[in-house]
């Protein structure tokens with residue numbers, strides 16, 4: 001049998017660039033993937049233990065999770081679809097709606113990777129100096145796109161979008177994705193705009209504030225007609241039994257999540273001030289802080305921190321921008337203090 005791999009693969013696949021996850025090394029302080037290092041509520045762990053006995057049957061409590069999410073987001077269950085993390089939600093939207101896709105730079109790299117994996121065109125508008133959102137330029141440069149992707153708070157800059165700018169983009173009447181993965185660390189969510197704008201799809205996740213990134217649960221809040229279409233494309237069991245139970249338990253104990261979020265928000269200020277003494281730090285509405293370490297090389301700073309068993313995210317350079325960037329997640333208070341001690345000696 002002869003099989004020619006390159007003749008059978010879709011022609012654009014070999015040229016795709018892969019997503020590089022934050023490094024995880026046992027015994028190291030990981031401040032690289034914007035996780036909630038306090039971990040989930042004890043009730044979530046208990047729910048996972050309990051559910052272990054029923055993993056022989058296919059997951060069946062997705063409708064209940066959608067109901068609980070609707071309660072949390074103050075919408076109807078028909079406005080909600082769950083997925084295997086926001087990553088699946090992005091993929092699902094790109095499979096369901098017509099491209100091309102337009103977003104900003106810098107932002108979460110998966111917006112590009114998922115689009116290109118589907119053979120979809122992807123373009124972007126550079127954020128302004130200081131990483132603010134240039135709404136008019138964005139609207140002008142996205143004329144040929146049919147899917148617009150916004151992220152607030154934006155990863156990796158931590159910048160947040162105003163309601164005015166979100167509305168201005170929505171008024172273009174294009175499929176508009178608003179990724180709110182980190183919204184619990186900021187203020188209010190824009191999910192209520194879904195009842196006004198049938199073109200709005202809000203992405204949310206249990207990976208960040210709710211601290212169950214390893215279980216992979218995300219969801220989309222959107223107009224019920226859009227949800228029905230997304231449901232035609234979604235694999236039926238992409239959220240597994242343990243993940244469903246954990247997410248429901250997390251929603252039943254929101255007080256725990258809020259307590260950890262408050263600690264993270266408090267420490268964010270301290271981390272920002274300390275980073276800003278040494279480098280140029282950017283104000284963040286999220287659980288991470290972007291720092292420009294130039295004239296030092298971000299890789300050198302990254303390696304020095306690694307020697308001290310601290311892992312941050314080395315982002316290097318952004319296309320179209322000067323500077324050398326690192327992103328530091330806000331960990332537990334103890335982890336942040338360890339980081340600050342090492343930072344002072346850099």
Ligand SMILES: Cc1ncc(COP(=O)(O)O)c(C=O)c1O
Nearest residue numbers: 085086087108155181205207218
């Ligand atoms: C902006 C943004 N959206 C989505 C995700 C992925 O979320 P999930 O774990 O739900 O796939 C991340 C992960 O870092 C992110 O930064």
